[in-house]
Amino acid sequence: xxxGSKELYPKDLSLTNCDKEPIHIIxxxxxxxxxxxxxxxxxxxxxxxxNVSTILNTPIEKILGASIHSFIEEVLVLDFNNLEKNTxxxxxxxxxxxxxxxxxxxxxxxxxxLEFEKYTQPSDPFNYQIQLSxxxxxxxxxxEEQHMCDVAADLIKQFYAYDRVMIYRFDENWDGIVVSEARxxxxxxxxxxxxxxxxxxxxxxxxxxKQGVRIISDIHSEPVSILALEGEERxxxxxxxxxxxxxxxxxxxxxxxxxxxxxxxxxxxxxKGKLWGLIACHHYKPKFINYYxxxxxxxxxxxxxxxLILSASNTLLQKVNASAVLxxxxxxxxxxxxxxxxxxxxxxxxxxxxxEATGAALCLDDVVYRLGEAPEEAEVFEIIKHIRTQTSxxxxxNNAFSLDLKSTPEVVKKASGVLCMFISxxxxxxxxxxxxxxxxxxxxGGNPEKAAHEExxxxxxxRKSFExxxxxxxxxxxxxxxxEIAAAAALRQNISEIILKQYEEVxxxxxxxxxxxxxxETFSYSxxxxxxxxxxxxxxxxxxxxxxxxxxxxxxxxxxxxxxxxSAKNMNQLIDNILEFSRVTQYxxxxxxxxxxxxxxxxxxxxxxxxxxxKTQISIQSDMPISYGDYNMxxxxxxxxxxxALKYTEHSEQPYIELGSVxxxxxxxxxxxxxxxxFDQKHEHRIFKLFNRLVGDExxxxxxxxxxxxxxxxKHQGVIKVKSAVNQGTTFYFNLG
Ligand code: BLA
Numbered sequence: 039x040x041x042g043s044k045e046l047y048p049k050d051l052s053l054t055n056c057d058k059e060p061i062h063i064i065x066x067x068x069x070x071x072x073x074x075x076x077x078x079x080x081x082x083x084x085x086x087x088x089n090v091s092t093i094l095n096t097p098i099e100k101i102l103g104a105s106i107h108s109f110i111e112e113v114l115v116l117d118f119n120n121l122e123k124n125t126x127x128x129x130x131x132x133x134x135x136x137x138x139x140x141x142x143x144x145x146x147x148x149x150x151x152l153e154f155e156k157y158t159q160p161s162d163p164f165n166y167q168i169q170l171s172x173x174x175x176x177x178x179x180x181x182e183e184q185h186m187c188d189v190a191a192d193l194i195k196q197f198y199a200y201d202r203v204m205i206y207r208f209d210e211n212w213d214g215i216v217v218s219e220a221r222x223x224x225x226x227x228x229x230x231x232x233x234x235x236x237x238x239x240x241x242x243x244x245x246x247x248k249q250g251v252r253i254i255s256d257i258h259s260e261p262v263s264i265l266a267l268e269g270e271e272r273x274x275x276x277x278x279x280x281x282x283x284x285x286x287x288x289x290x291x292x293x294x295x296x297x298x299x300x301x302x303x304x305x306x307x308x309x310k311g312k313l314w315g316l317i318a319c320h321h322y323k324p325k326f327i328n329y330y331x332x333x334x335x336x337x338x339x340x341x342x343x344x345x346l347i348l349s350a351s352n353t354l355l356q357k358v359n360a361s362a363v364l365x366x367x368x369x370x371x372x373x374x375x376x377x378x379x380x381x382x383x384x385x386x387x388x389x390x391x392x393x394e395a396t397g398a399a400l401c402l403d404d405v406v407y408r409l410g411e412a413p414e415e416a417e418v419f420e421i422i423k424h425i426r427t428q429t430s431x432x433x434x435x436n437n438a439f440s441l442d443l444k445s446t447p448e449v450v451k452k453a454s455g456v457l458c459m460f461i462s463x464x465x466x467x468x469x470x471x472x473x474x475x476x477x478x479x480x481x482x483g484g485n486p487e488k489a490a491h492e493e494x495x496x497x498x499x500x501r502k503s504f505e506x507x508x509x510x511x512x513x514x515x516x517x518x519x520x521x522e523i524a525a526a527a528a529l530r531q532n533i534s535e536i537i538l539k540q541y542e543e544v545x546x547x548x549x550x551x552x553x554x555x556x557x558x559e560t561f562s563y564s565x566x567x568x569x570x571x572x573x574x575x576x577x578x579x580x581x582x583x584x585x586x587x588x589x590x591x592x593x594x595x596x597x598x599x600x601x602x603x604x605s606a607k608n609m610n611q612l613i614d615n616i617l618e619f620s621r622v623t624q625y626x627x628x629x630x631x632x633x634x635x636x637x638x639x640x641x642x643x644x645x646x647x648x649x650x651x652x653k654t655q656i657s658i659q660s661d662m663p664i665s666y667g668d669y670n671m672x673x674x675x676x677x678x679x680x681x682x683a684l685k686y687t688e689h690s691e692q693p694y695i696e697l698g699s700v701x702x703x704x705x706x707x708x709x710x711x712x713x714x715x716x717f718d719q720k721h722e723h724r725i726f727k728l729f730n731r732l733v734g735d736e737x738x739x740x741x742x743x744x745x746x747x748x749x750x751x752x753k754h755q756g757v758i759k760v761k762s763a764v765n766q767g768t769t770f771y772f773n774l775g
Pocket of ligand 1: 057059061204214228233236237238239242252253254285286287289290293302303304316318320483489490491499500501
């Protein structure tokens with residue numbers, strides 16, 4: 039025989055691990071009952087409470103290891119074995135030693151737990167029915183939450199007669215507040231008092247979700263140890279999660295003793311799988327209520343929980359509906375001009391109207407638009423930056439924001455509450471709402487800072503004093519309600535969709551534009567092409583006029599003929615250039631190694647430079663690096679650049695053109711430099727634009743040459759730059775990618 043699961047229950051509880059105290063394997067039960075545990079396969083009794091020998095009239099040595107059949111009828115054992123895991127069988131009345139007991143059986147994993155409580159006559163079934171229907175009728179009629187809590191507290195006080203019944207509600211940090219109370223007249227009120235989360239640690243709260251209702255029948259009674267068959271206890275401490283009899287944590291017992299409480303009843307109020315609060319009952323003397331009463335309390339708590347959920351859902355639904363109408367209007371405002379900023383901040387209805395916030399801001403492309411009582415722009419940025427460090431999610435909700443951030447008094451005042459919805463994961467684009475600080479006096483049931491302390495022997499103790507303790511609460515706002523968070527999230531979703539739609543539209547427009555552009559190029563090619571024939575006609579007949587009828591014309595007639603001939607020549611050149619431009623655009627490049635020096639010399643020959651520009655001095659660097667490019671296109675490029683250089687240096691005193699290579703910012707470039715008329719550097723982008731000419735008519739040209747040059751460079755994925763100054767000459771730099 040060994041002492042129960044004691045060894046696995048830590049002896050050295052401290053403040054750092056008291057929320058890990060494994061209360062479900064505490065290894066003790068309360069002394070108002072008895073426990074037998076047997077293995078479902080071998081039917082061998084593996085655990086029993088130390089006190090069970092008194093009712094079985096058998097020494098412990100003969101109980102542990104014995105077959106369960108030695109004590110319980112075979113048909114019952116069959117029923118127990120057929121139990122589903124974690125369910126309880128309807129209680130059975132059994133007699134041992136001429137006394138009656140209520141047996142409550144349940145199964146976990148491989149073990150069956152049999153718990154015996156002294157049998158007390160249950161209330162008349164008819165009264166029981168009346169009690170249940172009273173619960174349903176009374177609670178069903180109420181819509182308002184506070185009223186519902188008050189009625190539930192009253193009903194429990196009336197049915198189970200505890201001295202004090204409290205409805206205890208958890209807040210978002212698991213601190214609790216007594217929101218309703220029914221008490222004996224002589225007791226002082228604890229209504230509105232708060233208790234810190236550490237009073238009911240996390241594992242105790244989790245256990246309540248599974249357990250529902252629990253009593254501690256006598257705080258001052260000695261718990262009874264659970265003994266284990268040799269070898270069992272180490273691997274498999276008996277799990278008392280669903281036990282009716284489990285003894286309480288010694289820390290909690292001490293807490294209740296400090297409160298002068300004699301017995302408790304506690305029931306879990308669960309809303310959507312989460313612990314909303316507890317019904318906490320105190321009695322100042324020992325008090326036991328039987329299994330049936332506990333079940334009816336469980337029923338009452340469930341009806342109450344359901345009503346609470348229903349009422350909360352109704353309120354939420356109403357508010358969500360109202361905010362959906364507002365949201366629709368905001369979306370309409372945005373889509374009127376496809377302008378998010380104007381739609382959310384510039385109309386009668388704004389972002390601010392969607393929640394109960396007093397300030398709001400919209401951050402788009404790093405510009406902040408503020409509404410109502412929002413912090414200054416720089417502070418809004420600071421807030422967003424801080425939120426980014428706190429979460430990678432796309433939403434952030436906090437009603438004690440300024441406690442988080444070392445805020446300025448202005449931010450504390452205006453933005454103790456922050457609700458932020460990011461529109462984009464990567465940028466600061468977001469919708470953000472602010473609630474002001476709400477200074478409030480909060481009264482705790484005892485100083486929460488002293489909720490627990492470690493004594494000199496490392497024993498941990500709950501606080502001794504429950505004297506009311508009032509503090510001024512600062513840095514917090516009213517909490518954000520579910521409907522506000524839902525409305526903000528829905529607006530964020532709508533806006534993301536609008537942005538996506540805008541993006542899709544821009545993409546479609548771009549596609550259209552590209553197609554239109556291509557059509558235009560084909561069109562200009564065919565127009566230019568078709569203009570050639572009539573132009574040839576004009577040119578041909580003007581030549582005839584000039585040759586055969588020139589002498590018959592007066593001076594005006596003669597000069598008109600010259601103008602027609604010149605214009606036809608210019609127009610022919612223009613058509614050539616347009617055709618060239620179209621060809622470049624549609625042409626696929628074919629790269630090969632190019633010797634730029636040779637290519638340049640070829641072009642200069644072709645342009646007959648020596649004869650046409652005898653004054654111009656041209657120098658070509660001899661060791662220029664080889665480049666890979668399209669032979670015809672680069673020849674065209676050099677021809678255009680050289681033609682320009684020759685043209686614009688024509689009137690210089692000593693026209694000079696230099697061609698060479700140079701490294702700029704680690705990249706190899708070729709350059710063509712001249713000492714011609716130059717231009718103001720501010721026009722550097724304009725000169726590459728189609729038909730954009732900076733010079734007057736004294737210089738011939740169509741304004742297409744440099745556009746073709748730029749196209750050729752683009753086709754090669756290269757770079758072209760220009761440096762120029764008026765009367766200082768021009769240098770073009772380019773490479774071929
Ligand atoms: C359990 N603490 C509880 C329970 C309540 C409270 C209701 C569950 C009750 C039960 O099983 O009977 C707290 N009771 C309250 C409060 C009021 C009240 C706030 O009546 C207000 C009117 N407790 C401490 C500290 C620790 C602690 C410092 O004060 C640990 C460091 C632990 N409380 C603790 C544990 C349990 C508990 C471990 C679970 C007890 C158990 O089920 O074994």
